[in-house]
Each structure stands twice: as C-alpha cells, then as structure tokens.
Amino acid sequence: MTMPGVGEHRPGTPFSPGTMASAVLDQRGDIIGWDTAAQNLYGYPADDVLGKPARAIMVPVDGRPLFDPDNPNDPDGTGGPVESWGEEWALRGGSGGVVRVALYVLRLAPGGAGGAGGGPAANAAWIIVSVEAERMERWATDQAMLAGLAGQSPISLTVFDQDNSVRWVNPATTEAFGVGRDAWFGLRASDILPDAEIVSPGLRGRSLESVIEQVQRTGEPVIDLHYRTPVPTEPTRPRVWSCSYFRLQDSAGRRLGVCESAFEITERYEAQRRLELLSRSSSIGTTLDVIRTCEELVAVVVPELADAAWVDLAEPVVTGEESPQPDPRAVHRADPKPPRRVARGGAAGHDGGPPEEPPADGGQLVLPLTAGAETLGTVTLARTAPKGPFPDADRALATELIAHTAVCVDNGRRYARERATALLFQRNLLPQELPEHTAVDTAHHYIPSKGPTGVGGDWYDVIPLSGARVGLVVGDVVGHGLHAAVTMGRLRTTVRALAALDLAPDELLSRLDDLVGQARIDIDPKEAKDTDPAVAARCLYLVYDAVHGRFAAASAGHLPPVLVAPGEPAAPLDMPVGLPLGVGGLPFESAEFEIAENSLLALFTDGLVTGARQDPDAGVAELCRTLTEHAGLRPAAIRDRLAASGLPDGARDDAALLLARVHALAEDDMAGWDIDPDPAKVAGARASSHAQLERWGLGALDFAVELIVSELVTNAIRYGAPPVHLRLLRDKDRALICEVSDGRETSPHLRRARPDEEGGRGLFLVAQLADRWGTRYTRDGKTIWAELPIGPDAGNAMGLDAFGD
Numbered sequence: 001m002t003m004p005g006v007g008e009h010r011p012g013t014p015f016s017p018g019t020m021a022s023a024v025l026d027q028r029g030d031i032i033g034w035d036t037a038a039q040n041l042y043g044y045p046a047d048d049v050l051g052k053p054a055r056a057i058m059v060p061v062d063g064r065p066l067f068d069p070d071n072p073n074d075p076d077g078t079g080g081p082v083e084s085w086g087e088e089w090a091l092r093g094g095s096g097g098v099v100r101v102a103l104y105v106l107r108l109a110p111g112g113a114g115g116a117g118g119g120p121a122a123n124a125a126w127i128i129v130s131v132e133a134e135r136m137e138r139w140a141t142d143q144a145m146l147a148g149l150a151g152q153s154p155i156s157l158t159v160f161d162q163d164n165s166v167r168w169v170n171p172a173t174t175e176a177f178g179v180g181r182d183a184w185f186g187l188r189a190s191d192i193l194p195d196a197e198i199v200s201p202g203l204r205g206r207s208l209e210s211v212i213e214q215v216q217r218t219g220e221p222v223i224d225l226h227y228r229t230p231v232p233t234e235p236t237r238p239r240v241w242s243c244s245y246f247r248l249q250d251s252a253g254r255r256l257g258v259c260e261s262a263f264e265i266t267e268r269y270e271a272q273r274r275l276e277l278l279s280r281s282s283s284i285g286t287t288l289d290v291i292r293t294c295e296e297l298v299a300v301v302v303p304e305l306a307d308a309a310w311v312d313l314a315e316p317v318v319t320g321e322e323s324p325q326p327d328p329r330a331v332h333r334a335d336p337k338p339p340r341r342v343a344r345g346g347a348a349g350h351d352g353g354p355p356e357e358p359p360a361d362g363g364q365l366v367l368p369l370t371a372g373a374e375t376l377g378t379v380t381l382a383r384t385a386p387k388g389p390f391p392d393a394d395r396a397l398a399t400e401l402i403a404h405t406a407v408c409v410d411n412g413r414r415y416a417r418e419r420a421t422a423l424l425f426q427r428n429l430l431p432q433e434l435p436e437h438t439a440v441d442t443a444h445h446y447i448p449s450k451g452p453t454g455v456g457g458d459w460y461d462v463i464p465l466s467g468a469r470v471g472l473v474v475g476d477v478v479g480h481g482l483h484a485a486v487t488m489g490r491l492r493t494t495v496r497a498l499a500a501l502d503l504a505p506d507e508l509l510s511r512l513d514d515l516v517g518q519a520r521i522d523i524d525p526k527e528a529k530d531t532d533p534a535v536a537a538r539c540l541y542l543v544y545d546a547v548h549g550r551f552a553a554a555s556a557g558h559l560p561p562v563l564v565a566p567g568e569p570a571a572p573l574d575m576p577v578g579l580p581l582g583v584g585g586l587p588f589e590s591a592e593f594e595i596a597e598n599s600l601l602a603l604f605t606d607g608l609v610t611g612a613r614q615d616p617d618a619g620v621a622e623l624c625r626t627l628t629e630h631a632g633l634r635p636a637a638i639r640d641r642l643a644a645s646g647l648p649d650g651a652r653d654d655a656a657l658l659l660a661r662v663h664a665l666a667e668d669d670m671a672g673w674d675i676d677p678d679p680a681k682v683a684g685a686r687a688s689s690h691a692q693l694e695r696w697g698l699g700a701l702d703f704a705v706e707l708i709v710s711e712l713v714t715n716a717i718r719y720g721a722p723p724v725h726l727r728l729l730r731d732k733d734r735a736l737i738c739e740v741s742d743g744r745e746t747s748p749h750l751r752r753a754r755p756d757e758e759g760g761r762g763l764f765l766v767a768q769l770a771d772r773w774g775t776r777y778t779r780d781g782k783t784i785w786a787e788l789p790i791g792p793d794a795g796n797a798m799g800l801d802a803f804g805d
Contacts, residue, residue, distance in 0.1 A: 014102075014131040014139045016251075021101075021130040025054050026123040029067060029080050033124070041101070041130055043094030054081070058128070059092045066091075066103075080126055081105045088133050100133035156241070156262040159248065164188055164212050167257055176264065178233035195385075196229030199240065199269075212245060215258050221246040226269065227262070236388030240269040274397050277304055281401055285408025288415040290317060294343035297379070297405045305394060305401075306381035308346035311369070312339035313377035317409065320416030339377055363389030367402050371410035379405070430492075434462040438732045439470045439546035441661040443635035445643060449480060449607070449654045456654030457484035457537070458605040459492050463499045466776050466785045467739060468546040468665050468729050471499045474558065474603040474658055475539040491516075491537060491581075502776035505541045505554035506590040509578070512539065513556065516582035535582035540603055547729065549597070549664040554590045556581050559609070559616070562624055563593075564600040570627040572620055597664050600635070602627055607655030635659035665729065672727040677717050685713045685726050689738075692728055701736055701788055704769040708786050711762040712740035720744045721781065735771065736788045743781040 014020060021041040024033025031054050034046040042057070049057050055067035058081075066089065067081055084103040093099040106127045149157055149170065156173040158166060166184040174181050179192060189196065189208045198206055203225060211222055222245045230238045241262040248256040277300060284296045294311040301309050315321075318340050369377040379402050383390065390398070427446075434442045444460050457477025465471050473495055477484045494515060498508045516535060540558035544551040553561065553573070557580030564570040575591040595601075602623070609619025623642075630641045638659055671692045675681050686706045693702050709726065716724045720742030729737040748763055766773055770786035777783075 014135050015129075019131070019135070023054065023058070023128045023130070024124050025080065025126040025128065027125045029054050029126075031057060033127075038130065041132065042091070042099055043097075048094075054128070061090045061092055061098055064089075080107075081128060086136070101130040102133050102136040104129040104131075154263070156260075158184075158260040158262070160212050160258045160260065162216060162255060162257055164209050164216075164258075166192075173262075176262075177231050193229045193231075195238075196227060198225060199228045200224075200226045212258050212260075215245045215247055216255065219247045226265070228269075238387060239264055239266045241265065270393065273304055274393065277301070277397060277401065281404050284401070284405050285411070288412045290409045290412040290416065291342045293405060293408045293412055295345075297401065298343045298345035301381060301398070301401065302345045305398060306365075307384045307387065308344075308382040309380065310344040311342055311377060311379050313342050313369070313409070314339055314375070317376045317413045318342060320413055320420050342377075363387070365390045365395065365398060367398060369402060369406045369409060371406050376406060376409055376413070430459055431461055435464055436734075437462065437464055437470045438734055439468055439544055439663055439665070440472075441635055441663070442472075443639040443659045445639050445655075445657040447607070447655045456480045456607070457488040458607060458654045458656040459488045460603070460656045460658040461492060461496065462658070462660075463496055465499065465543065466502055466772075466774060466787070467737060467783070468731055470544050470546075470660075472542040472544065472601065472603055472658060472660055473499075473539070474605055474656055475537060476558065476605040476607070476656075477537045478535070480654070487537070491539070495539070495541070499541075500774075502774065504590055505543055505552050506588040508541055509539060509554050509556045509581075509588040513581050513585075513588070517585075536580045537582070538580050538605075542601070542603065544595070544601075544660070544662055546663065546665040547670060550592060550594050551601075551662075552590045552592045554578070554588045556588060557583075559604065559606055559620070562602040562604075562620070562627060563595070564602070564627050564631045565596050566598055566631075570600075570602070570624040570631070572624070595662055597662070599662050600627065600631060600638070601660045601662065603658040603660070605654075605656045607653035608657055610653065635661050665731070669730040669732070670727070672725060675713055675717070675724040675726055677722045677724055679714065679717055682710055682713050682717070685709050688726070689728060696730055698730070698736060698790065701790070704788060705736070705738060708738050708766050708769055708788075709740070711766055712738070712784050712786070715748055715762065715784070716740050716742040719746065719748065730790075733790055736790055737785060738770075738788070739783050739785040741778070741781060741783040745777060745782050747775045747777075747782060748784070 018037055021038035022033065022035045023031055023038050026032045031049050031052055034044070034049050038044075039046055044057060058066060060066050065082065081103075082105070084105045086102050086104060089101055089103050091099050091101060106129070108124050108126060149155070151171060153170060154172055156176050157168075157170040158173055159168040161167040165186050165188055169181060169184045171181075174184070177193070184192065189212075196208065198204060198208065198211070203211065208227065211225065214220075215222055222243075225243045225245070226240055227243050228238050228240045230236065242265045243260055243262040245258050245260050248259050250256060280300050284300060285293050286296065287293065290313065294313065297311065298309045363383045365381040367379050367381075368375050369379055379398075381390070381398055430446060431444075434444055440462070442462055446458065446460070449456050457475075457479065459473075459475050459477075461471075461473040463471035463473065473492075475488070475491060475495070477488045477491065491512070494512060495508070498511055503511065516537065536557075538558040539556045540553065540561065541555075542551055542553040542561065553575055555575065555577045557577065560573045560575050560577065562570050562572050573591070573593065576589040578588040579586055604623070606616055609616050609623055626642055626645055627638065630638045633641070639657065642657065671688075673685065673688050675685055686709055689705050689709045690702055693699060693705060705728075713724065713726060721744040723741075723743060725741045727737075727739045727741070729739070731737060766786055769788070771789050773784070773786040775782055775784055
C-alpha cells in the first residue's frame with residue numbers, strides 16, 4: 001500500500017517524508033506496506049510487492065543475508081530482517097540495477113502500528129526504512145561540518161534573528177570578544193559593542209544593524225565587510241574583523257534570520273592601511289604653497305591615522321622670509337614670532353582643534369617638521385577614545401609622512417622667497433606710477449602668473465612726448481622667470497630711449513627689431529644656453545596726438561588695442577600686425593585713426609585674454625563686453641571692475657593691462673602763425689607770442705618765450721626752408737610748449753661757444769630756459785620744440801633770475 005499524505009519530494013533531511021523509503025513487514029516477513037518513496041527508490045510498484053516475501057524483493061547483491069531464520073532479532077523464527085541501524089547495503093533494484101542504501105530496521109511490538117483494530121496494520125511486525133546511501137553520506141558530512149563550525153571552528157559565527165537580535169553564537173565568538181555565551185542572546189551588536197564602526201570604504205558610516213536588515217530584506221549576501229571595535233578584554237586596542245552576512249531560510253523558503261561569519265584581520269588591515277597612507281603621500285606637496293601642503297598632510301592622516309591633526313609653522317616659513325638660525329629643539333625658539341596654525345582637520349565629532357590636554361583614553365603625538373637642522377614647525381596628531389596611544393608602527397608611519405611634508409614645505413618656502421624676490425625685481429622694473437598727462441587719463445594693472453615661475457616678461461608704459469602727445473606701450477617677452485624679467489627691463493628702457501627721439505610707431509619698432517636681432521647675432525652660440533627671450537617678443541606702440549585728435553599705432557606680433565568710442569560698443573582695432581621682434585626683416589606698418597573726445601583705449605597682453613581658456617578670441621570678446629558695460633567710468637574704476645570680474649586671472653601667463661581715456665587739446669589752448677622767411681619778421685613773431693601770453697595770463701613767461709621764439713625762428717629762417725610756422729600750446733597748468741617748424745630735415749646741434757666767438761650761443765640759451773627741448777621730424781621737415789613749466793615760480797624754476805632784471 002502507499003502511505004497516505006506523502007506528496008512530492010521536498011528538500012530536507014534524509015528522513016523527511018518523501019525522501020526516506022518505508023516498507024512494513026508482517027510476522028511472516030511479507031510486505032504489507034510499500035510507500036511511494038520505496039517505489040521510486042527500488043523501482044518496484046506497490047502492486048508488485050504487496051503480499052510477497054520481503055526476502056524475494058530486497059535481495060543483497062554481495063551475498064550477505066538480510067533475512068536470516070536464525071536472526072536473534074526474530075525470536076519467532078519467521079525469517080525477519082537482521083538488525084541494522086544505518087548500515088550500508090547493496091540491494092538489487094527492480095530494473096536489475098544495484099541500489100545502495102542505508103537501512104534502519106525497527107521491530108514493532110505485538111499489535112503493530114495498528115493496535116488491536118485488525119487489518120493489515122494489525123499484523124505489522126517490522127518497519128524497514130531505506131535512505132539512498134549517497135544522500136545519507138552527504139547529510140552526514142553536512143552534519144559533521146555544522147557540528148565542527150558550531151563547536152570547533154576558529155571562525156566566529158553569529159546568528160541574528162529577524163529583529164536583528166542575537167539568537168546563537170559559537171564558542172569562537174565568545175572567546176574572541178570576551179563576552180559569555182548567555183550575554184549575547186536577545187541583544188543587538190550595538191548593545192554589546194557600542195564603539196564598533198564599519199570601516200569598509202563603501203559602507204563607512206553605516207550601522208551594522210542597517211547592513212543586517214538589508215541582507216534580511218533582499219537576500220543578497222554582503223562579503224568582506226571590515227568591522228573595527230575594541231573588545232571588553234582590551235578596550236584600548238581596537239581590532240578589525242572581516243565579516244560576511246547571508247540570509248538563513250528553511251526548506252520552505254521562510255526567512256529565519258542572518259548568519260554572520262567573522263575572522264580577525266587586524267594585523268593585515270593595519271599593514272594595508274599603512275601602505276595605502278604611504279601611497280597617498282604623493283598627494284602631499286602637489287603645489288609650492290606651504291599652507292596648501294600642510295592641508296594636504298592633514299587630509300591624508302585624518303581619519304585613518306588620527307582623529308584630529310593640526311600643523312603650526314614658524315612665521316618666516318609662511319611669509320617666505322629668511323629665517324634666523326633656529327634652535328632645532330623648539331619652533332618657539334626658532335623665531336621670536338609665535339608659530340602660526342596653518343592647517344587643521346578632524347574626523348566626525350572632532351573639530352580638529354588642539355585640546356587643552358591629551359585626549360582621555362586616547363593619545364597625542366607631537367612631531368617636529370624639520371628640514372636639515374632647521375625646525376619649520378610642528379605637527380600634532382591626536383586620537384580620542386576608544387582608540388589608544390599610537391603604536392610604534394603608526395609612529396614610524398607618521399614620522400615618514402611628516403618628513404616628506406617637511407621637504408615639500410621647505411621647497412615651498414624657498415620658492416616663496418625666490419618668487420617674492422623675483423616679483424619685487426620685476427615690479428621695480430615696471431613703472432610704479434604712470435606720469436600724469438593732460439592728453440590721457442590712465443590706469444594700469446599687472447597680474448603675475450600663478451604657475452611655478454610666477455614672474456613673466458609683460459610690461460606697460462606711458463611716455464610723455466613733445467607737442468602734447470603721449471606714447472602708450474604694452475609688450476610681452478617670451479618665457480618666464482628672472483631672465484624674462486631682465487629682458488623686459490632691457491626692452492622697456494630701449495623703447496623709452498627710442499620714444500625720446502620722437503620716432504613714428506613703425507620706425508620705433510623697426511629700430512627695436514634691429515637692436516633685438518643684433519643682440520641675437522652678438523651671442524656666441526657656444527656660450528648661449530637658451531634662446532634670448534627678446535627674440536619673438538611682442539610689442540604694441542601707440543602715439544596719441546591731443547592737438548589733432550588722432551593716434552598712430554604699430555604692432556610687432558601683438559594683439560591690437562580695443563577702442564571704446566562714446567556711445568559705441570567696444571571693438572578691437574583693424575590694424576596691420578607685423579612679425580614679433582627679432583623674427584624677420586620685414587618692415588612694420590603704422591595705422592592712423594581719428595579718435596573722438598573721451599574715447600577709451602585698452603592695451604593688453606595675451607595673458608589677460610587667454611588665461612586657462614586658451615582661446616584669445618573668446619577672451620577679447622569678453623573683455624569688449626566688460627568695457628562696453630562700464631565705458632562711462634573712469635579708467636581706474638574700469639580696471640577694478642575687470643579685476644573683480646575675474647577676467648585677468650593670470651592662471652597660465654602673466655598679464656598686463658593699460659587703459660587710457662583720451663582728451664583733445666582745446667582750441668583756446670592753441671595758437672599758431674605762419675612766418676615769412678624774412679629775418680625782419682622775427683620781431684613780429686615775438687610780438688604775436690607776447691600778445692598770446694597776455695591773453696593766457698602767462699606774462700611771467702614772456703621773457704623766456706621771447707628769447708626762445710627769437711632764437712628758433714631766426715634759425716628756421718636762416719638755416720631751414722619754407723614754410724616756417726610758429727605754434728604755442730598751453731597744456732593746462734602743466735607746461736607751455738613752443739614749436740617752430742620748417743621744411744628742411746637738418747637739425748641744429750647744441751654746442752658751447754668759445755669766449756672769442758660771437759655766435760653759437762642760441763641753442764644753449766634755449767636749453768637753459770626750457771625744461772625740455774628737442775627735434776621732431778615730420779613728413780614735411782622738422783619741428784624744434786621747447787617746453788616751459790607753468791606755475792607761480794616758473795621764472796625762478798627756469799633760472800631766469802640768473803639773467804638779472
């Protein structure tokens with residue numbers, strides 16, 4: 001018969017219903033019960049075996065008797081089965097094959113399973129349970145493994161219930177954590193180990209309960225979670241475990257809880273942590289900024305090595321000053337100024353500041369930051385409870401990290417000192433204050449590069465010229481460093497010297513180009529280590545004429561200026577751009593432009609518009625937008641707006657900016673007369689000058705001007721060529737300019753006449769009376785000019801008292 005209630009096979013133990021095969025025998029040894037599992041195991045249908053002797057069905061193939069008339073287990077002598085309790089037998093199956101099984105033979109009491117009720121069950125005498133031998137072996141192995149894990153395994157095992165409380169622990173867990181077995185049950189991990197923390201990078205900051213709940217909910221295991229905690233037996237020595245979590249469920253798939261397996265990896269974890277910290281030391285000293293370097297050290301050591309850290313540096317180290325010979329024992333003695341705290345940091349729950357005393361139950365480590373025999377500062381590392389003092393391995397690691405930092409800080413200090421020296425040198429080469437000029441209202445700005453060198457070769461200049469004119473210059477030397485700064489000083493001096501000759505912009509650049517090329521030729525290739533930075537230097541020279549309201553400009557490889565006319569948007573000028581200086585022998589071209597009163601000119605180097613974008617067109621467009629927006633402001637205010645907008649960032653290259661608001665000379669400040677080339681007309685020229693000075697209220701200059709006009713007009717008539725023209729310019733309250741032009745390019749020369757000579761003293765007198773004087777060549781000839789200062793003491797300033805009354 002088939003046993004009722006037996007369904008499909010379900011996983012479980014070998015003795016689960018549907019897995020173990022059961023056969024019931026009567027007193028005579030005939031089969032009276034044969035369940036579905038027996039039918040599947042042996043291959044005999046129930047109808048084929050019921051009522052037949054079991055000895056004919058369950059036949060051993062190795063000759064051993066399973067049924068023995070002399071069986072002591074069968075006192076009635078009916079030939080029942082021999083005693084077996086899990087012994088392995090090889091029996092013949094229904095298909096002729098061999099079935100290996102483990103047999104369990106149970107002798108029933110008189111009356112059998114059915115009692116006195118009658119029927120087949122009432123005659124039952126034996127129950128034979130058969131389990132497939134291979135299944136039995138696997139199960140036995142599993143049981144041995146579980147028993148070993150439960151009682152012998154060195155791996156800690158903990159089972160958490162569905163509410164995350166501890167349900168079971170093995171002896172290894174109680175031994176490792178020093179907590180008795182009974183103390184675990186019903187508590188959560190955080191109740192037993194309140195100072196524990198997860199230190200795995202992806203799970204840092206999470207609670208262990210949240211991880212267990214995640215495994216409970218999703219069924220996805222968590223492998224190799226690093227868990228750090230002190231144990232009750234050693235509260236000052238945190239240990240680290242590698243933990244894995246997986247969900248437990250029964251054969252029906254019902255959740256039972258989560259199992260945790262853990263083993264200690266403290267030494268391995270600490271060694272790996274130290275190696276990782278050493279590898280991260282490459283992130284210390286990425287810049288030459290000493291403060292940034294100290295911040296990078298703090299970022300490396302917190303929180304892996306310490307809970308808090310701070311760095312104190314001697315003041316000269318921070319400022320880049322030359323420090324006195326220090327006492328290597330204490331930073332406070334190294335410098336009379338107290339050390340400055342430049343970096344600090346702390347882990348969660350700690351502000352990174354120094355406590356008044358070492359942290360309770362923790363530790364504090366103070367190490368000097370030294371370079372050679374000089375103490376640059378100190379580094380303090382602190383640990384708070386439950387972490388203990390720094391072990392020797394951590395001290396050695398901290399010492400190595402700080403030694404690396406000290407080298408970087410010393411390099412940064414030396415760089416800061418050298419950079420400050422170079423910047424001071426460069427700024428001294430640049431004009432400290434631009435000269436005031438009636439024709440222009442100027443503002444300037446210079447931004448050194450933020451790169452390692454910092455110092456570059458950009459420059460700007462404003463050069464007063466004759467005839468109410470002014471020269472505006474910007475230039476850019478190739479390269480960076482002191483060499484570029486020195487070259488910039490050479491070029492700036494040369495430009496000022498050439499500008500004093502009143503050269504046109506194209507001619508000035510041509511002569512400058514010749515000088516740069518000649519300097520390159522004079523360098524011996526065997527001695528030259530680098531190309532002269534002056535070669536390929538760029539320069540823009542512009543001359544504004546306040547009398548005519550126009551300017552001329554020429555460029556040697558330089559960006560054109562930007563013009564902002566009143567009521568118009570800013571735009572770069574369309575002008576020819578020649579080759580950089582020293583590159584080729586091609587001539588430069590000047591371009592002349594009419595310019596309206598109060599127009600704004602912006603001259604700049606490429607560092608201003610390139611920056612980190614590396615797109616000069618976009619930078620020029622942005623500059624034009626800013627200039628258009630603030631065109632109505634004074635140049636100084638516009639410069640401040642540009643600096644605030646971040647446009648001149650100086651990220652990759654230094655940058656120079658020169659802004660100039662132009663002003664034309666008023667008609668009332670100019671007077672001119674054409675002079676006939678007749679010596680008799682000199683008196684009329686003096687009279688015209690006298691009358692004009694009276695109208696301007698400059699009678700105090702009458703004597704000097706008459707002498708200058710008389711000398712210059714006489715020389716123009718005698719040695720020059722028509723037409724001869726006299727012009728007086730009043731440059732507000734600054735100067736009076738007297739100019740005499742003629743059509744011949746020959747220029748007079750100043751010389752000292754001997755006592756016996758009657759002539760040759762005219763230009764000497766002009767030089768004595770005038771503040772400045774010179775010759776300016778034009779397309780039609782030349783102009784001799786003399787400039788006299790205007791003021792209440794102008795006569796004495798010119799030395800007129802030497803001539804008496």
